[in-house]
Each structure stands twice: as structure tokens, then as C-alpha cells.
Amino acid sequence: MDIEDFSLDPAVAHLNHGSFGAAPTAVHDRQDELRREAERDPDVFFATVLDRIAKARDEVAAFLGAAPEGLSFVHNVTEGVAIALNSVPLAPGDEILIGDHVYGAVEIAARRRAERTGAEVVKVTLPGGSDGDWTGADAAAAFLGAVTPRTKVAVFDQITSNTARLLPARDLVEALRARGVVTIVDAAHAPGMLDVDVSEIGADFWTGNLHKWAFAPRSSGVLAVDPAWRERVEPLIPSFYLGDGFPRSLEFQGTRDYTAWLAAPYGIRLLDGLGANAVRSRNAALAARGQEIVAAGTGLRPWRADPELSMRVLRLPEGVAVTHPRAEALSAEIFRRFQVRAGVKPWPGAGLVRLSAQVYNTERDFERLADGLRRILT
Incomplete structure (x- = not known):
């Protein structure tokens, strides 16, 4: 499978898969069929959509190692986190723990929940300084060291x-x-990139996106909920099925477009047909090689990496892309001048370049980025 199997512009080097994902055209074709079906007879489509969503959910649950009755479709992880936070009773003085590598929208959700309940957000600084040089054990120790009775x-x-x-x-x-x-x-990045077993992780709430690395259309995510919490879970927007409880109450919001959820199993089948483990290994190896190519071509310092992941990071020079607007400006310049999409991320002291590797990428894509970044930075 290569870029011709996607709707992506082949003139562009797409190295930012981790931000928005990209589904193969075969998956979009299936979604288009579902949309046409809905338009041919909306009454029948919406009368039967909940049963079809449940069937799709069963297939996704098997892929993720989750209990089908404990899994619900959501539109993305931001929605999943917000639902989870709203399900946990909080009082003034309680603490919500987050890490300093947290995704921005998730931090906003945590702070909003804290403001409404009188709780406090505590941000944990992970070790490793400017190079991200920490291990998983280091990160776990930092989180556990921040736990208090509150x-x-x-x-x-x-x-x-x-x-x-x-x-x-x-x-x-x-x-x-x-x-x-x-x-x-x-x-958010786990489904498809990792061989996930949600039941083994055993979290109270676990939420992931299918449209990033599992070949599903946007917007398709899932929220897995431990049995102890399912009766407390409510949708952000109530519907006629609110009284039906989890997961049904979360999955119907009137006349929304449900075709991404219904097409998600098709993307998973396509990934499995390619050999999911082979795809993961290939992408992780290419991401590692891409990091080497960009580091060698620009002199940028690579961050410590986890070998099983299909993303890698390099640190920009001091003072570059330290704010969101400046990171966006650099990303736009890279595209305007060199037709390369890269994930430029703000970070204290110096921004980061995050590289993603998917089946449509080759080493040549990373060489283009290395050449373009070298010209811009010098």
C-alpha cells in the first residue's frame, strides 16, 4: 500500500499523520456508500442505526481487547476525556493530576472540570529536561510521587x-x-499503532482514536469504561436514549453523521489484511530511520524514543517555535516553500518537530524535510 491508495496529495510529503490521520480511499468509498444509503431513505437508516452501531462496536471491541458492553463510540479522545471527567464526582479541594506532556485540549477539559467543582489541577513535571530523556519507570515514579490524600x-x-x-x-x-x-x-494514538489490550490495562476510563492509526474515517473514537463507572456515565448532549444508559445513551445524537463509526470496522479489517503487526513494525522502523535522516541533515537533536512507536521527535534550536503561533508559522513556512507537512509543536525553550511514519511514506519524504528545515534554519 502506498500514497496512491489514499486521497492524499501525492505532490506533498505527508509526515504529520499523527495529527489528523488519513484513511485509505477504500475506507472512504465504504463511508460514501453508507452516506448514499442514508440519503436514499433516512427513515430506515436512522431507525436501524443504533443496532448497526452496536454491531460495529462489537468488532472494534474485539480489535482492542475490550468488553463490548463496556465500550462506546465517541467522536474523538477530547470528547471521551470530557465525558470521563464529568463522570467522576469532585468537590472543592480535590485534585486532578495531569502531566506536563498532556495534550492541550485535555488540559483544558481538566481545568474546566476543576473550575466547575472547586477542584484543583496539579501538573506533574516529567523528568528528563529538554531532551525528554526519561524512561517509562521514571514517568510513573513522577506521577506516583505527586499523589496526595486529595x-x-x-x-x-x-x-x-x-x-x-x-x-x-x-x-x-x-x-x-x-x-x-x-x-x-x-x-489517542494507541489504536492501530500498538497491539492494544484495553481489558489488560484495566483503567477506569480509557479513550482512543480510530482515525489516527487504525485506518478509520474521521471522526471516530472510543471510550472504554470500567463496570464500576458505567451507571454514572452520561453524554455531553442528552438524547431520547439517555435513559437507556451506557453505551447506547452516548451513541445517538439525533441526525449526526454516523458513517465514520459504521465504516471503522472496514478500516480495521483492511489493517488486519495487511498484517497489523507487520505494518506497525514497518512504520516504527521508518520513523526511526526518518529521525536519523532529519538529525543528520539539520543537526537537530533527537529526543529519546520508544522503539515500538511510529512517531519520533527532534528538538529545534533555542527560541524557535516556543509558542503555538510561532510553531504554526514555521509549519506553514515548511509547507509553503517545500511542500512538506510536519508536526511542529511548541515546547518551553525550543519547539519540537514530530515525525510520523505511515504506510504511504518513504525515506525520500524525510530527506525532503531535512533539506527544507536546513535551509529555513540557516
């Missing part, structure tokens, strides 16, 4: 977004649960 809930990544690092989700869940802390795992 800590009620911890929100942490399975794979950090901006910095592309892997956290020991299962170990953290076990250790936090032993301390009486509710766990919410942001697994």
Missing part, C-alpha cells in the same frame, strides 16, 4: 502527543488504583 483522579497519556513517548499505562493504573485514584487514560 488526589481523586489522574489523567495521563498512553502515548504522549507532542513528544511521542510511551507511558506504562497498565503499571500506572495498578499503582494509582492501589492509592484510591481514578484513572483516565488518553490513548
Whole structure:
């Protein structure tokens, strides 16, 4: 499978798959069929859509190692985290634990929940300084060291977004649960990139995107909920099925477009047909090679990496892309001048370049980025 199997512009080097994903054209064709079906007879489509969503959910649950009755479709991880946070009762003085590598929208959700309940957000600084030079055990120790008697809930990544690092989700869940802390795992990048077993992780709430690495259309995500919490879970927007409880109450919002969810199993089947483990190994190896190419071509310093991930990070020179607007400006310049899409991320002191590798990428894409970055930075 190469770029001709996607709708992506073949004139562009697409190295930012981790931000928005890209589904193969075969998956979009299936989604288009579903949309045409809905338009031919909306009454029949919406009368039967909940049963079809349940069938699709069963297939996704099997792929993720999750209990079907404990899984719900959501539109993305931001929605999943917000639902999870709203499900946990909080009072003034309670603490919500997050890490300093947290995704921005997730931090906003945590702070909003804290403002409404009188709770406090505590941000954990992970070790390693400017090079991200920490291990999973280091990260776990930092989180556990920040727990106090007031800590009620911890929100942490399975794979950090901006910095592309892997956290020991299962170990953290076990250790936090032993301390009486509710766990919410942001697994936005995990489905498809990792061989996930949600039941083994055992979090109170686990939420991941299918449209990043599992070949599903946007917007398709899932929220897995432990049995102890399912009766407390409510949708952000109520519907006629609110009284039906989880997961049905979350999955119907009137006349929304459900075709991404219904097409998600098709993307998973396509990934399995290619050999999911082979795709993961190939992408991880290419990401590592891409990091080497860009480092050699620009002199940028690579961040510590986890070998099983399909993303890698390099640190920009001091003072470059330290704010979101400046990171966006550099990303736009890279595209305008060299037709390369790269994930430029703000970071204190110096921004980061996050590289993604998917089946449509080759080493030549990373060489183009290295050449363009070298010209811009010099």
C-alpha cells in the first residue's frame, strides 16, 4: 500500500499523520456508500442505526481487547476525556493530576472540570529536561510521587502527543488504583499503532482514536469504561436514549453523521489484511530511520524514543517555535516553500518537530524535510 491508495496529495510529503490521520480511499468509498444509503431513505437508516452501531462496536471491541458492553463510540479522545471527567464526582479541594506532556485540549477539559467543582489541577513535571530523556519507570515514579490524600483522579497519556513517548499505562493504573485514584487514560494514538489490550490495562476510563492509526474515517473514537463507572456515565448532549444508559445513551445524537463509526470496522479489517503487526513494525522502523535522516541533515537533536512507536521527535534550536503561533508559522513556512507537512509543536525553550511514519511514506519524504528545515534554519 502506498500514497496512491489514499486521497492524499501525492505532490506533498505527508509526515504529520499523527495529527489528523488519513484513511485509505477504500475506507472512504465504504463511508460514501453508507452516506448514499442514508440519503436514499433516512427513515430506515436512522431507525436501524443504533443496532448497526452496536454491531460495529462489537468488532472494534474485539480489535482492542475490550468488553463490548463496556465500550462506546465517541467522536474523538477530547470528547471521551470530557465525558470521563464529568463522570467522576469532585468537590472543592480535590485534585486532578495531569502531566506536563498532556495534550492541550485535555488540559483544558481538566481545568474546566476543576473550575466547575472547586477542584484543583496539579501538573506533574516529567523528568528528563529538554531532551525528554526519561524512561517509562521514571514517568510513573513522577506521577506516583505527586499523589496526595486529595488526589481523586489522574489523567495521563498512553502515548504522549507532542513528544511521542510511551507511558506504562497498565503499571500506572495498578499503582494509582492501589492509592484510591481514578484513572483516565488518553490513548489517542494507541489504536492501530500498538497491539492494544484495553481489558489488560484495566483503567477506569480509557479513550482512543480510530482515525489516527487504525485506518478509520474521521471522526471516530472510543471510550472504554470500567463496570464500576458505567451507571454514572452520561453524554455531553442528552438524547431520547439517555435513559437507556451506557453505551447506547452516548451513541445517538439525533441526525449526526454516523458513517465514520459504521465504516471503522472496514478500516480495521483492511489493517488486519495487511498484517497489523507487520505494518506497525514497518512504520516504527521508518520513523526511526526518518529521525536519523532529519538529525543528520539539520543537526537537530533527537529526543529519546520508544522503539515500538511510529512517531519520533527532534528538538529545534533555542527560541524557535516556543509558542503555538510561532510553531504554526514555521509549519506553514515548511509547507509553503517545500511542500512538506510536519508536526511542529511548541515546547518551553525550543519547539519540537514530530515525525510520523505511515504506510504511504518513504525515506525520500524525510530527506525532503531535512533539506527544507536546513535551509529555513540557516
